[in-house]
Amino acid sequence: MACILFVVFAMLALLVPGPYPAAGTLLDRPLVEILLSLPLSALGAAGFAGLLEFLKGRGPLLKQGATAIISLAVLVNARANYSFIPSACCTFVVADDLVALDWLGKHASASSGVAIASTPLHVAPGRYPSLEGEADAGVWIQPLKHIRAVPLSRDADFRDPSTLRLLCDRGLTYVYAGTSPQSFDAALLKSAPAWYRARLLLPGASIFEVIGCNS
Numbered sequence: 001m002a003c004i005l006f007v008v009f010a011m012l013a014l015l016v017p018g019p020y021p022a023a024g025t026l027l028d029r030p031l032v033e034i035l036l037s038l039p040l041s042a043l044g045a046a047g048f049a050g051l052l053e054f055l056k057g058r059g060p061l062l063k064q065g066a067t068a069i070i071s072l073a074v075l076v077n078a079r080a081n082y083s084f085i086p087s088a089c090c091t092f093v094v095a096d097d098l099v100a101l102d103w104l105g106k107h108a109s110a111s112s113g114v115a116i117a118s119t120p121l122h123v124a125p126g127r128y129p130s131l132e133g134e135a136d137a138g139v140w141i142q143p144l145k146h147i148r149a150v151p152l153s154r155d156a157d158f159r160d161p162s163t164l165r166l167l168c169d170r171g172l173t174y175v176y177a178g179t180s181p182q183s184f185d186a187a188l189l190k191s192a193p194a195w196y197r198a199r200l201l202l203p204g205a206s207i208f209e210v211i212g213c214n215s
Helices: 002-013 029-056 060-081 095-107 137-145 161-169 186-190
Strands: 113-121 131-134 148-153 172-177 196-201 206-210
Touching (some): 002 029, 029 060, 095 137, 095 172, 095 196, 095 206, 113 137, 137 172, 161 172, 172 186, 186 206
Parallel strands (some): 113 148, 113 172
Antiparallel strands (some): 113 131, 196 206
C-alpha cells in the first residue's frame, strides 16, 4: 500500500504548481521518473514472489519454468527497448576537458574571469519560463579551480564588437569552449585573432585569451 500511495502522490506532484513560477511544478518529470523506479520495482518483486508462492504447490517444474520464462521475457524486453550506453547529449566532460581545466589551474589566476557557455533549460511546462544553465565542462571551473566563471549565451557572436565589449566590461580574461553541442563555437573565436588568442587547442576543448580589450 505504501508503494502505491507513493506512486499516486508522485504523479499528483507533477500537476501541482510550485511556490513560484520559475520552479514549475512541485516535482519535475525526470525526478519523478527516477523515483518511480523504486516503488515500481518493489511492486514488481512482490508480484513475482506472490506468483512463485502460488505455483509452489503445483510442482517444482512449473515453478522453475515460470521463473525462466519471466526472466527471459524481462531480458528480451530490456535488450530490445533500452540502451545502456550514455546519451551523447549529456556527455559534458571528456578527457580534453580535464586537460583544459588543469591548464587553467596552472596558468589562470584567481582574479581571472572565464566566460563559459550557458543555454536555456526547459525543466517545467510551457507556461513557466526557462532557466539559464551552464552547458559544458566550464561549470566545473569555479568549484574545482576557484577561478571566477561567468555564463554567457552559447549563441554569442565573438566577431561582434559588442560581445568583446561585454567580455571586457566584466573583466573576463579567458573564454572556455568545451565539447558539448551547446558549447561556444571555437571557430568564431579563431576567426578574430586580433581579439582572442588561442592558448590551448584540443579536439574536445579550447581556451582563448581575450586580448582585444585595449585595442
